[in-house]
Amino acid sequence: xxxxxxxxxxxxxxxxxxxxxFEEEALNLSDQVYSVARHLSGSKEExxxxxxxxxxxxxxxxxxxxxxxxxxxxxxxxxxxxNIDRGRRKQRSPDTQPxxxxxxxxxxxxxxxxxxxxxxxxxxxxxxxxxxxVDALSAVPHDFRDVVVLVDIGDFSYQDAAQILDxxxxxxxxxxxxxxxxxxxxxxxxxxxxxxxxxxx
Amino acid sequence: xxxxxVDDPCDKCEQMLQPYLDRELTEEERMEAELHLDGCSYCRAxxxxxxxxxxxxxxxxxxxxxxxxxxxxxxxxxxx
Numbered sequence: 001x002x003x004x005x006x007x008x009x010x011x012x013x014x015x016x017x018x019x020x021x022f023e024e025e026a027l028n029l030s031d032q033v034y035s036v037a038r039h040l041s042g043s044k045e046e047x048x049x050x051x052x053x054x055x056x057x058x059x060x061x062x063x064x065x066x067x068x069x070x071x072x073x074x075x076x077x078x079x080x081x082x083n084i085d086r087g088r089r090k091q092r093s094p095d096t097q098p099x100x101x102x103x104x105x106x107x108x109x110x111x112x113x114x115x116x117x118x119x120x121x122x123x124x125x126x127x128x129x130x131x132x133x134v135d136a137l138s139a140v141p142h143d144f145r146d147v148v149v150l151v152d153i154g155d156f157s158y159q160d161a162a163q164i165l166d167x168x169x170x171x172x173x174x175x176x177x178x179x180x181x182x183x184x185x186x187x188x189x190x191x192x193x194x195x196x197x198x199x200x201x
Numbered sequence: 202x203x204x205x206x207v208d209d210p211c212d213k214c215e216q217m218l219q220p221y222l223d224r225e226l227t228e229e230e231r232m233e234a235e236l237h238l239d240g241c242s243y244c245r246a247x248x249x250x251x252x253x254x255x256x257x258x259x260x261x262x263x264x265x266x267x268x269x270x271x272x273x274x275x276x277x278x279x280x281x
Contacts, residue, residue, distance in 0.1 A: 016281070019279060020278075020281070023278045023279065027271075027274060027275060027278075030266065030270075030271060030274055031265075031266055034266040034270070035263055035264065035266075038264050039262060044264070044267075048267065048270050051266075051270065051274070052270070052273055052274065052277070055274045055277050056277050059277055059278065059279060102215050103215050103216070103218045103219060103247075103251065104215050104218075104247045106250075106254070107246070107247045107250045107251075118242060118243060118246055119246075120246070121246055121247075121249040121250035121253055122253070124250055125250065125253050125254060125257055128254075128257065130261040132261075133257065133258045133261035133262055134261060134262050136258075137258065137262055151223070152255055152258065152259060153259055153262065153263075157225075158223065158225055173220075173225075176219070177219055180219065183258070184254075
């Protein structure tokens with residue numbers, strides 16, 4: 001074999017090895033990708049489709065991933081783009097709905113029904129059920145939920161979330177802030193719906 | 202047990218709650234929050250609640266991926 005042919009063969013083998021490594025690393029992240037996808041989409045089925053599409057696209061365009069950068073964020077960027085492309089969520093959620101409650105709101109609402117005036121956090125937290133959390137998260141409008149899911153469930157930094165969603169970091173912060181407040185409002189409402197109202201409310 | 206009027210330091214502390222737990226405060230802001238928290242059981246209970254709430258929500262909403270989906274994803278790999 002000539003030197004050029006050798007070189008070509010070597011590069012092919014190297015490329016194949018890099019690709020296999022890339023695919024394995026990506027597959028190792030699938031649980032985390034799914035857990036975010038599940039809450040960005042409306043149903044389990046949608047989430048499964050979205051994750052499959054994401055991996056199909058990621059495997060096709062693996063060369064555009066820069067080794068050494070954040071693969072999980074790269075996959076998530078594909079996923080959120082696909083999610084938007086699906087047109088499922090073209091409408092923007094209004095940023096302007098009134099929401100006056102502060103960050104201590106949920107604790108204050110839930111602790112109202114307890115006898116102590118400043119109860120332990122575990123006592124307050126026990127008033128919430130798992131279903132309350134699932135329902136409350138799904139009731140947060142999409143634009144806000146995307147950010148809450150990426151940061152609170154996916155454990156991404158503000159900076160990563162900004163890159164994934166292609167929005168400024170200030171927008172990440174304001175949507176996160178608002179999204180968490182909406183989530184807390186939903187949680188407080190669900191506890192009251194479940195029949196544990198605070199006194200006199 | 203402290204009975205607290207919602208005064209300025211607690212308002213400020215409330216505003217720092219989210220970036221504090223996200224570790225996105227500057228060093229100076231973080232120290233300011235911690236100084237206040239050291240002396241304020243009202244804010245301290247609410248900070249601890251928020252931290253546990255996040256953990257609770259995260260654990261409550263986790264849904265395991267169907268093992269079938271894992272197989273489907275593995276099948277998407279480029280054949281050798």
